[in-house]
Amino acid sequence: MKITKGHFIIGLLLLAALAAYPFFSGVVYTNLFVRFLIFALFGASLNLLLSYTGLLNFGHAMFFGVGGYATALLLEHMPNAGLLTALFVGASAGALLALIVSPMLVRVRDTAFALMTLALNQLLFIACLKLRGITYGEDGVGGFSIPPLNLFGLVSVDITHPYNFFYFSLCIVGLGLFLMWYTTRTPFGSIMIGIRDNPNRVNYLGFNLPFSKTVIFTISGFFAGSAGALFALFQNLVSPDAVMHIQNSFTAIIMVFVGGIGTFIGPIVGAAIMTGLENLAVRYTEKIFLFNGLLLIMVVMFFRGGFVGLYNLAKAKWGSK
Amino acid sequence: MKIPPSDRGTIMEGTAFILLTQGIHGISYGLVLFLAASGLSMIFGLMDILNLSHAYLFMLAAYFAFSIAQVTNFWVALLLAPLAIACIGMLLERYLIKPVHPFGHTPELVLTLGIGMVLLEVVKSIWGTTMLTVMPPESLQGFIPIGYLKYPVYRIFIIVFTIIILCGLHQLFRRTRFGTIVRAATVNSDMVSALGINVPRIYTLFFGFGTWLAGLAGVVVAPLLSVHPGLADQVGLDAFVVVVLGGLGSLWGAFVASILIGLLNTYGIQLIPTVAPLITFSLMVLVLTVKPTGLFGDRQ
Numbered sequence: 001m002k003i004t005k006g007h008f009i010i011g012l013l014l015l016a017a018l019a020a021y022p023f024f025s026g027v028v029y030t031n032l033f034v035r036f037l038i039f040a041l042f043g044a045s046l047n048l049l050l051s052y053t054g055l056l057n058f059g060h061a062m063f064f065g066v067g068g069y070a071t072a073l074l075l076e077h078m079p080n081a082g083l084l085t086a087l088f089v090g091a092s093a094g095a096l097l098a099l100i101v102s103p104m105l106v107r108v109r110d111t112a113f114a115l116m117t118l119a120l121n122q123l124l125f126i127a128c129l130k131l132r133g134i135t136y137g138e139d140g141v142g143g144f145s146i147p148p149l150n151l152f153g154l155v156s157v158d159i160t161h162p163y164n165f166f167y168f169s170l171c172i173v174g175l176g177l178f179l180m181w182y183t184t185r186t187p188f189g190s191i192m193i194g195i196r197d198n199p200n201r202v203n204y205l206g207f208n209l210p211f212s213k214t215v216i217f218t219i220s221g222f223f224a225g226s227a228g229a230l231f232a233l234f235q236n237l238v239s240p241d242a243v244m245h246i247q248n249s250f251t252a253i254i255m256v257f258v259g260g261i262g263t264f265i266g267p268i269v270g271a272a273i274m275t276g277l278e279n280l281a282v283r284y285t286e287k288i289f290l291f292n293g294l295l296l297i298m299v300v301m302f303f304r305g306g307f308v309g310l311y312n313l314a315k316a317k318w319g320s321k
Numbered sequence: 322m323k324i325p326p327s328d329r330g331t332i333m334e335g336t337a338f339i340l341l342t343q344g345i346h347g348i349s350y351g352l353v354l355f356l357a358a359s360g361l362s363m364i365f366g367l368m369d370i371l372n373l374s375h376a377y378l379f380m381l382a383a384y385f386a387f388s389i390a391q392v393t394n395f396w397v398a399l400l401l402a403p404l405a406i407a408c409i410g411m412l413l414e415r416y417l418i419k420p421v422h423p424f425g426h427t428p429e430l431v432l433t434l435g436i437g438m439v440l441l442e443v444v445k446s447i448w449g450t451t452m453l454t455v456m457p458p459e460s461l462q463g464f465i466p467i468g469y470l471k472y473p474v475y476r477i478f479i480i481v482f483t484i485i486i487l488c489g490l491h492q493l494f495r496r497t498r499f500g501t502i503v504r505a506a507t508v509n510s511d512m513v514s515a516l517g518i519n520v521p522r523i524y525t526l527f528f529g530f531g532t533w534l535a536g537l538a539g540v541v542v543a544p545l546l547s548v549h550p551g552l553a554d555q556v557g558l559d560a561f562v563v564v565v566l567g568g569l570g571s572l573w574g575a576f577v578a579s580i581l582i583g584l585l586n587t588y589g590i591q592l593i594p595t596v597a598p599l600i601t602f603s604l605m606v607l608v609l610t611v612k613p614t615g616l617f618g619d620r621q
Contacts, residue, residue, distance in 0.1 A: 108609055111371045111430070287445075
């Protein structure tokens with residue numbers, strides 16, 4: 001696709017709309033949008049494994065949770081650490097966890113892989129509950145001081161203000177999404193797709209399969225960790241139920257499927273749809289799982305391409321050229 | 322505290338008996354796990370489907386048992402609830418899982434996950450989230466003495482009942498036409514189909530059979546543990562661990578793994594209570610790291 005002047009103008013307008021968004025929507029919807037941004041980053045990091053490498057990770061919340069806990073604990077014990085340091089520590093914790101678990105995960109495939117990730121997620125969830133000395137158990141880590149954003153010692157922005165946090169997370173998530181998109185465009189991205197389509201052939205071609213998978217896990221863990229770190233800064237609280245629970249992993253999977261598996265934009269669209277729908281649904285019903293479950297069944301049964309698939313279908317039918 | 326020499330033997334014996342009863346506890350829990358896991362493992366072995374909603378069907382059976390036992394008695398529940406679960410299982414297979422099967426493992430796993438979420442929410446809205454208790458039938462409420470301790474008859478019943486089911490399974494697979502077809506279809510379903518047997522219908526029946534076993538496990542477990550929406554996570558996750566640990570599709574592996582997990586659970590809670598919940602998952606991670614196909618399996 002060629003980038004034309006039209007695309008450029010649409011991009012600028014979109015950027016302007018995003019910049020003006022908080023002033024039109026108010027605090028509640030600004031926070032809702034931040035939630036969407038965090039889950040878009042989280043979903044996109046899962047998508048690297050699910051759509052590009054073909055690995056069904058049922059325990060992606062462990063990277064998210066570890067990122068959140070790392071940031072929260074750092075700020076709890078060292079309140080003087082900078083904001084970006086805290087964010088980076090969270091992201092690195094996700095990457096580190098991915099490095100630690102990948103020797104176990106690279107050996108298993110398919111169903112066993114899915115269940116292995118589920119078990120690891122559950123293991124970390126229980127560990128968070130039980131290791132009270134470090135994680136404060138069920139209560140979680142909360143009320144830590146959130147440092148201001150300090151740009152080269154020139155300006156200091158207080159990001160506890162919802163609008164400022166909106167712009168901050170917009171930048172971080174935008175950067176994260178761009179980096180992930182760029183990764184899929186590099187030669188390494190082709191290896192990822194190769195692993196999805198035919199792992200044996202990738203191995204024959206001389207690319208070290210376990211090592212490549214480890215690198216993919218680490219990248220994915222890094223971005224999931226940064227989403228978790230953002231979540232910790234956003235809520236000023238991390239608890240096992242909020243960040244580490246298996247349900248968080250399922251939420252990410254639902255987003256990828258609803259948005260459209262096999263595309264980069266899918267989980268972002270999925271995050272938008274699910275955050276919006278959930279916000280609507282909780283007004284009328286408490287049975288959010290029933291809603292999510294039915295949606296998931298519907299998507300898998302009838303619209304396997306998700307929303308993006310539907311859009312492409314509609315475009316092919318009615319779109320010009 | 323100083324123990325007089327004459328009492329030492331008694332105390333030693335007491336400890337030994339506690340360990341023994343814990344052992345029987347572990348075995349009875351392990352056998353319940355086996356009932357729940359065997360269906361899961363066999364369905365995977367024949368049809369290459371890992372049904373994530375299996376644990377929720379198991380929980381649903383426990384709730385059915387509660388409702389049926391309130392109206393009539395436990396024995397009727399043991400007969401009817403698993404049959405109802407089997408019907409639900411066959412409907413799920415016929416109308417939801419079968420159409421998605423050609424598209425690979427990922428949509429299938431996600432679909433069964435969605436079914437599980439719906440079942441959980443349905444259970445919550447019908448029976449609420451409170452803990453419900455199911456009494457064992459009166460003939461099984463007593464205790465039998467083992468040394469100094471009295472041991473509940475119901476747990477002994479579980480052990481005997483599961484062993485009967487296990488022998489029945491063995492006979493079914495070795496002696497009946499259905500069992501022969503299933504064993505043949507596991508090896509080469511195309512050839513079985515070419516011989517004029519309606520393989521999709523066998524699949525649906527077999528799926529129903531697997532969920533029937535989960536239903537049995539749910540009814541049997543109802544008097545043992547209380548019936549609540551967390552049951553699926555509590556026992557169901559252990560059942561998944563059992564299936565993966567034993568090797569996907571391997572019935573013998575599932576049996577060994579379930580006894581192992583049952584014993585580890587009960588002894589773990591008694592000896593190292595703080596980290597006991599971590600044991601099962603750590604074991605699974607450890608085994609899969611060394612042998613990705615599980616203890617007795619040959620496929621992933």
